[in-house]
Structure formats: structure tokens, C-alpha cells
């Protein structure tokens with residue numbers, strides 16, 4: 001027991017601390033870039049331009065953001081029940097499979113029915129892939145971290161088997177399916193803007209971005225306004241008290257994992273129904289894992305998750321640009337920057353908490369103190 | 373004379389709550405000094421200030437006449453202060469020795485620190501009768517033994533002032549007596565003991581001086597020999613207090629709640645309850661007495677549906693529940709059973725939730741949380757405000773997290789919630805643990821009112837006095853078995869004592 005740390009005011013916890021973490025990561029990256037002989041400020045400028053300013057940049061950024069929102073929400077909802085879902089990657093893969101299978105089955109059916117069904121199927125397949133580890137945790141006590149990791153491998157293997165086998169497009173040599181029926185494609189945002197007469201650059205940004213925003217709202221209502229959300233939070237805080245109060249803890253764990261899996265599964269619609277229009281091996285691109293960082297940085301709150309997803313989207317998009325413009329800065333360098341940000345805002349999220357809290361307490365003379 | 377500890381003008385606020393206002397306190401060396409006060413009066417806060425866990429907004433602290441600035445508990449320990457908290461702070465998977473070593477592990481390897489700690493530990497336990505096996509795992513110790521480990525930890529740095537925050541709340545009367553013997557030895561050795569308790573008899577029995585707090589202020593200091601429990605209670609509450617409720621005879625009606633041949637065997641195959649039979653009628657209180665650890669907890673939890681029955685039948689308002697049925701707390705609650713759990717921190721409350729969210733724990737599916745599909749926070753707020761007002765929960769702030777209420781007010785939140793649901797059957801475990809005399813009076817009155825309104829109440833308490841003053845009939849448990857049920861009129865301490873040791877009622881009377 002050392003010095004008591006005063007708690008951070010809420011605004012500082014939500015806004016200031018993440019910004020400081022981000023800054024720290026950027027400073028460190030800047031030093032690395034400087035060390036390899038490039039100007040860190042020039043690099044930063046390219047990153048920002050690449051992510052937001054260049055023509056179509058924002059569309060690309062928001063396209064990645066969409067995927068991160070879904071996986072971030074997936075990790076966050078599980079976390080409200082104190083479940084560490086590492087399996088968003090596998091659940092997203094299954095979501096892709098679900099969307100693809102239903103889309104093919106819907107070949108003769110009009111889009112108005114086929115499209116939502118394919119989307120729902122992505123969510124459903126993802127949910128199913130979340131339910132199994134949830135069930136094993138709830139009824140058998142198998143640790144969710146272990147099972148969800150195993151399920152990532154199973155999902156990956158399943159997709160390889162299908163895409164290299166019965167789902168492989170005839171005449172193709174890379175593991176991917178044939179094109180989905182067109183009416184199951186999600187409209188692009190630039191197309192949608194075109195319907196109302198606005199001309200914008202074509203980007204991969206598609207209607208799933210709007211679905212992601214709805215998902216954020218749904219998440220908020222679910223967690224803080226619904227009876228189920230109360231049960232989820234109660235189970236997350238204290239399982240014994242939840243049991244005492246009549247909540248069926250096992251049921252809540254399973255349902256939470258289903259919802260979590262469904263969010264993760266929806267990430268697939270952005271990639272598959274939105275852009276590639278076919279199931280491609282490895283389309284999840286590790287975004288399921290990035291979701292963990294997004295949820296951590298976003299403090300498991302939809303607004304925070306949106307902002308964190310935007311940041312990671314900008315990193316991916318801006319990073320690609322960096323790779324283009326500087327010869328010494330390679331893809332690996334970009335990964336380093338991402339890693340640094342994950343490190344500071346995820347793993348070391350609270351490193352600056354005590355000094356910041358003390359500083360603020362000194363400035364504002366807060367009287368509140370930690371309940372030691 | 374120089375005091376071992378002297379506070380002048382100490383104040384502390386948490387936001388709008390003025391937890392301590394201009395507190396003066398002086399403790400002589402080699403004395404036992406009691407601190408009493410209602411729940412939320414600011415006792416724990418004051419102790420935490422002395423121990424460096426909170427920082428006072430203003431005021432001074434002196435040890436042995438020297439003014440010091442206590443900025444952390446490390447500072448406090450250096451100045452010779454030791455503290456045993458209201459809730460234990462031990463690592464259960466560590467041995468006693470390892471727990472004692474924490475914070476003074478020594479150099480690179482543990483061997484040196486281990487040797488010195490072992491030496492200190494043996495020294496302390498022989499001088500102060502703090503018997504405990506240094507190599508036992510803390511998780512294997514009972515509550516009394518754990519507390520001894522806490523005391524050894526507090527004393528290991530050579531503490532001259534020892535603070536004990538409600539040490540007897542979790543102890544059986546026998547364990548409490550042993551603790552007091554230890555405190556007397558410490559006092560005779562020149563240690564000043566600061567003892568917080570809600571039990572006035574303990575204050576009268578063991579302290580030399582006593583200070584009384586009310587709503588953040590020090591309202592008096594007394595020599596124990598010159599005061600009385602009644603006097604102290606009035607100072608604390610600011611009005612006259614009935615230390616014992618006047619109980620009108622019960623008018624029991626139909627049987628509402630009964631158990632036949634109830635048994636519970638735990639997952640390790642240990643029989644924890646065997647052949648329990650009882651009936652509780654509407655309008656009566658059946659008390660359950662027994663030395664703690666004789667099956668009371670299991671009895672409450674099986675009846676509440678938290679543990680599965682192994683054998684037997686429970687009849688709740690005409691509905692039978694047997695071991696074949698998958699019971700759950702939900703099913704039992706829906707039959708009209710309320711439950712005040714023995715341990716509010718593990719079961720009764722979600723410490724990180726706001727008070728208003730705790731006020732609907734177990735009722736979040738009901739109207740209390742709003743009539744629509746979604747939560748209606750204005751209804752939730754209103755519900756909490758009403759109950760806080762009726763049960764005098766302080767501070768009456770529905771948005772405060774449960775963990776920021778004082779121990780007794782946390783209990784009032786649980787009681788408010790369960791009482792207000794108007795249960796047909798009520799299971800009550802240790803309702804007044806850690807609760808001040810004024811609140812005890814209130815809770816007891818409420819329990820009797822509920823009884824008179826026709827509720828069937830099963831009351832478990834390790835406080836024999838509480839059971840004797842509230843129950844109409846008393847069931848005694850020993851070793852998971854029902855030793856007998858006797859009328860409260862016929863029960864006296866010695867009869868119950870013999871029964872608690874396992875002698876059948878007929879033989880005992």
C-alpha cells in the first residue's frame with residue numbers, strides 16, 4: 001500500500017487519458033521513424049492525409065472502421081459479463097460462411113428478402129460459434145479464453161477445407177468462392193449518395209457502416225437500458241450475487257456469447273457482402289484481435305468503441321499510404337505503429353493514470369479520494 | 373502528559389458528504405479506547421485518515437506529542453500505527469508466514485525475509501497469545517484465526533497504536549472473548565488500542581475510555597467506568613434508544629413455510645444438513661440458533677434455492693419443492709420468499725453498482741424497473757428514493773455506488789429492498805451484523821411489524837440475544853442437525869447453550 005491515488009474525474013478518464021496514451025505511442029513511433037532516418041512529422045502528415053484528406057481516403061478509413069466497430073462491440077459485450085472473448089476472429093469467419101451460404105441459396109430470390117436474410121445469417125452463424133464456448137464455460141467450466149482461441153483454429157481449418165474443396169470456384173486456384181448473387185450485395189455509400197444526387201469518390205465504404213452505427217446504438221440500449229443488459233452487468237460484477245438475485249447465470253453467459261458472436265459475425269458483411277462479394281480465405285485479416293484493443297481503448301462503451309475503431313481504421317488506411325510514400329517505411333513499420341498504439345492504449349492503458357490523477361488533483365484541488 | 377495519538381480539528385469531505393468535521397481525539401498510551409457511532413458517522417473514515425489511506429482536508433495528527441504528516445500507510449506504519457480493516461486483506465492462497473512477510477520481503481531471495489518474519493511471528497504469537505500455525509494456508513483458517521494473522525501483520529512493524537475496525541462483527545462470541553484477552557495483553561504491554569464496535573456491551577467490558585461520533589462530529593468522550601450503555605446509545609443517536617425491543621406475543625396462523633427431512637450434501641460428499649424438520653406459521657418468527665458453522669449458512673441457502681436440496685421437501689405457501697425439482701433462487705423468489713443474505717458483500721449487493729441499481733437486484737424484471745420493456749430510470753430512481761427515505765439510508769443518494777456507503781447503510785439497502793417486496797415468507801440471515809444500535813432498533817421493529825402483518829419469518833443469527841429477543845420459537849442447529857425446537861419463553865442462555873453443544877431439548881430442559 002503506497003500513496004493513495006485519487007480517482008480520475010470521468011471526463012479525464014474517458015477523454016484525456018486515451019489521448020495521452022495515444023500521444024505517448026506516437027512520440028515513441030516518431031523516435032523510431034527518426035532513428036531510421038525519416039522525418040517523423042512528414043510521416044505523420046502523410047498518415048493523416050492518407051487517412052482523412054486525400055480523395056476517397058475517408059471512405060477507406062470508415063470502411064475499416066466499420067469492421068473494427070463490429071469486432072470491438074463483440075469483445076466489449078462479452079467483457080460486460082467479464083468474459084474474455086478472444087474468438088471474434090473465428091466468429092467473424094463463420095459469419096462470412098453464413099452470409100455466403102445463404103446468399104447462394106437465395107440466388108433466385110429478390111434482394112429485399114435475400115439481403116437481410118444473408119445479413120441475419122452472418123449474425124446467426126457468428127452467434128452459433130460464440131454459443132458453444134459460452135455453453136462450455138457456463139455448464140462445464142471450460143475457460144472461455146482457451147475455448148475461443150481453439151474455436152478460432154477450428155473456424156480457420158473449416159474455411160480452408162470448404163474453400164479448397166466444395167466451395168472452391170471451379171477453375172480457380174486461390175481459395176475463394178465464386179461471386180455471390182448480385183442482389184445480396186450491400187450498396188456502397190457513394191452509390192447511395194448518388195441516389196440522392198450527390199457525386200462522391202468511389203470507395204469500399206458500404207451500407208454496413210450504417211448497420212455498424214445502429215449496432216452501437218443497440219449496444220448502448222442493450223447494456224444500460226434493457227433488463228437483459230442489467231443481468232449481463234450483474235453477472236459480470238458478481239456471479240454469486242447474480243445467482244442470489246434469481247438470475248440464471250449460465251443462461252446469461254450463453255446469451256452474452258451469442259450476442260458477442262453475432263456482432264463479430266456481422267463484421268463479415270462489411271468485407272463480403274460489401275466489397276469482395278465472395279468468401280475469401282483469411283478475409284478477417286486479424287480484425288477480430290484488433291477488436292480487443294478497440295474495446296479496451298473504447299472502455300467498452302459504444303462511443304469510445306466508435307472513436308477507437310476510427311483511430312484504428314485511420315491507422316490501417318494511413319499506414320498503407322505511408323508504405324507507398326516512403327521507401328524506408330515498410331508495411332512492417334506500419335504494423336509497429338499499430339502495435340505501439342495497442343500497447344499503450346490497451347496493455348498499458350492505466351500507466352499514466354496515477355501521475356495524471358495526482359496532477360489533476362493538484363490543479364483542481366479535488367477532494368475526492370480513492371476508497372482504499 | 374503526552375498522548376500516544378492526538379488529533380486536532382481533523383476534517384474530511386467526500387464531495388458533498390462531510391464525513392469528518394473538526395474531530396479532536398486523544399488516546400493515552402497503554403489504553404483501550406473505544407469509538408462508537410451510528411452507521412456512516414465517519415468512524416472508518418477517521419481511522420483511514422490516521423492510517424494514511426485518506427488524507428484529511430485539514431487538521432493535525434500527532435504521535436507521542438510530535439506532529440506528523442501521514443501521507444501513506446507506509447508513513448503510518450513507520451510512525452508505529454497498525455490497522456486491522458473492517459474487511460480482511462489477506463491472500464488466501466498464501467501461508468500465514470507469507471502473508472506476514474508481505475511488504476517486507478527483504479533482499480533478492482526470500483530466505484532472509486522469511487527467517488526474520490518467522491522470528492517476529494513466533495515472538496509476537498508467544499508474547500500476545502496470538503496462536504496460529506505459521507505454515508498453514510490462510511484459506512484453511514477460520515475467521516478468528518485469520519483475524520489473528522491480521523493483528524500479527526499490524527503489529528510486526530512494532531506498532532504502538534493498533535486500530536481495529538469492527539473486529540468482532542464477524543466473530544462468534546467465543547472468538548470475540550479470545551480477541552479481548554489478546555487486546556488486554558497488548559494494553560498491558562503499552563500498546564494503545566483503538567477499537568470500533570457497534571456492541572455496547574463490548575465497549576463496557578473492555579475499553580478504558582470511549583469517544584462517541586455522530587454525523588461526522590465528535591459528540592463526546594467518556595471514561596468507560598463513568599458511563600452506561602443507555603447513556604452511550606443516546607449520545608450516538610441523539611435520542612433515547614430502546615436497547616431491547618418490546619415484543620408482543622405472536623398470533624400465529626396457518627403454516628406457510630415448512631421443511632420435511634431436509635438434507636444437503638456438498639460436492640465433496642460431506643453431509644452438511646441432515647433431517648431438518650420445521651414449520652413456520654404466518655405471523656411468527658422461527659429463530660435459528662447455533663454456533664456459527666453448524667449448518668446455518670447451508671440451511672438458508674438451500675431454503676433460498678441457492679443450493680440444491682439433497683433430500684426432503686420444502687413447502688412454500690402450499691407449493692412443494694423437492695430434491696427432484698430443479699430449484700433456483702428465481703423459482704423460490706417467485707413463490708413469494710424474500711431473502712436477506714448473511715453476507716451482503718458477496719450476495720446482497722453489487723458493490724460497483726449505484727444504490728438505485730442495487731435496490732432492484734432480484735426485482736429487475738418487475739414493475740420497480742419500469743413498466744415497459746426497457747428500464748425506466750425515473751421509476752428506478754423514485755423507487756430508490758422512497759425506500760431510502762423509509763428505511764433512513766444515509767446518505768440518501770441513489771446515484772452513489774454501494775461500495776461508498778458505510779457498512780450499516782449497505783445493510784439497510786438490502787433490508788429496504790427485501791422488506792418492501794412484502795414477502796409471504798422471509799429468510800433473514802444476520803440482519804444486524806455491523807449495524808448501529810439505532811438501526812438495530814429500527815430493523816427489529818420492522819421485522820416484528822412484518823411478522824404482525826402475517827409474514828412467516830425464519831431468522832438466523834449468531835447473536836443469541838437477537839434470536840432470543842425476536843423469535844417466538846427457537847430451533848437449534850448442531851453439526852447440521854436439528855437438536856430441537858423450543859418456545860422462546862422457555863429458552864434461556866444455559867438451555868440454548870447446552871442444545872448448541874448437541875444435547876437434545878428434552879434432556880436439556
Ligand SMILES: Nc1ncnc2c1ncn2[C@@H]1O[C@H](COP(=O)(O)OP(=O)(O)OP(=O)(O)O)[C@@H](O)[C@H]1O
Nearest residue numbers: 371386391411412413414415416417777778779780
Ligand atoms: N469514497 C467515498 N466516497 C463517497 N462517500 C464516502 C466514501 N467513503 C465514505 N463515504 C461516506 O462517508 C460517510 C462516513 O463513512 P464511514 O465508512 O466512515 O462510516 P462508519 O462510521 O465507518 O460507518 P459503519 O459503522 O456503517 O461502518 C458515509 O456517509 C459514507 O457514505
Ligand SMILES: [Mg+2]
Nearest residue numbers: 415416778779
Ligand atoms: Mg465503518
